[in-house]
Amino acid sequence: MTLARAALLPVLWVAAFALFAWQDGWRLALTALFPNSRNPVFERATLLELVGQHLAIAGLASVLVLIVGLPLAVWATRPSGRPFLPLIANTVSIGQTFPPTAVLFLMLPILGFGAQAAVLALFLYGLLPTVSGALQGLETVPADALEAGIGSGMSERQRLLRLELPLALPSLLAGVRTTLILVMATTTIAPLVGTGGLGVPIIGGLGNDNLAQVLQGALPVAMLALLTDYSMRTLERRLTPWRS
């Protein structure tokens, strides 16, 4: 059962990429679905190229979130960083109250047109779920387990690595999952500041009333988001076998 589940995951990812790579298949299907459309398929780049661009932008922003967000949450729950905990929690949630398009355009004067602006905006936008998930996990480590850890003679570092982080994992990973999906979906508006990705046929299609191209971009985004969600849930179960 769990073995079948573990094997299913790579199969699903390979199947999804095979589907993205099958340009002729998309042409056939979209032509059949939209017989009146003059160009139902986006032709300036292959779908696989668009997926690649999309994943590069979303991946970079997500990695930045992890690199910055997780240490930030750990620091905010250590004695040295605790005074900054409210500040960090509030700042990060303000970052998310802006609509992503607004964040994107606010970045324009600073970073100009291009991928950097998109990645930075997505990074700011994706920071909240990871930071707040990690904070919540670290703040709700059972007090009795911590007491036992201190009483066993664990150093602060050992407590963090052996108790606090593992016990924070359920909440932390749920936060990371939300970030990944949020960033994956929001990368769709990155073309507004002049980058590529699956948003290109969507935004272009919306402008030209070309529903076929909108669908060609939107379907892969949805697939990627669902696969990410499923992969993260599998990882969560794998890393926290003690919960079930």
Added chain:
Amino acid sequence: MIEFIGVSKSYNAGTVILNDISLTVERGELVILIGPSGCGKSTLLRLVNRMIAPSSGQILIGGKDSALLDPVELRRGIGYVIQSIGLFPHMTIFENVEVVPSILGTQKAERRSRAESLLHTVGLEPGVYGSRYPRALSGGQQQRVGIARALAADPDVMLMDEPFSAVDPITRGGLQDEFLRIKTEINKTIVFVTHDIDEAIKIGDRVCVLNAGAVQQFDTPEALLRAPANDFVASFLGEDRELKRLSLMPVTALMRIPPSNAGEARGQVLASSSARDALSQLMGASGRELNVMDVAGNVIGLIAMSDYGRNP
């Protein structure tokens, strides 16, 4: 050896939790801290491994001022069983027991065999329970794991805070018997908190009765029951304290050596019985004399109601 010298603890001016406590726990001794809820038992215990610091006074461990020792090093040499059990939920039972040896850098194979033997000692089959997570164990089983975990690095000193509180009275009796057996095997200095006076009398070498942050009496269970120092101790011990004292005494301490009429048909009581159990049997036998028998079935004495009057 653990020495408290004029130790006081207060959290803020006005509320004194512990007031000028001085007492000594000898090496290899099991001292019970007992008293009503909130009287400061856990606080006194937690001062030993520096989970908290005293407001004034000193605590010497093996003659050294604990305030001058590195707290992390100090705690690694002291087994600590916390009141709320506090198993690590994300670790298997084996991993829980192996925590201290693993932070001390003991090899994996050595740790595992030690954990297996400790789980046996506390009455849990390692093959059955070792790979489980804590949530799959009952409260009483978790408490046993907590004890095994505290024993894992073979510390000289053990601090045990109500370690049998989560089990029903019957299981608790069994655990206490097991603990008495383990205690003779491990030979450690133990400070043991309980609020159960019967438990204190049964397992303590000496019992320290606390109330309102002060030591009321610190003596052997027998001396405590024979001569309570004040009304508080007397009422804490209960109206049946003479009976409790009899439960500490073997029937052989009260019996008379049989005269010529030995062997006459009478009721019997085993020499290993307590004076209290013998009294109970005497009452059942309408007060008639009983023969005290050794394991080989020989009559070694006689006991009657009248023998209880000259109770030393």
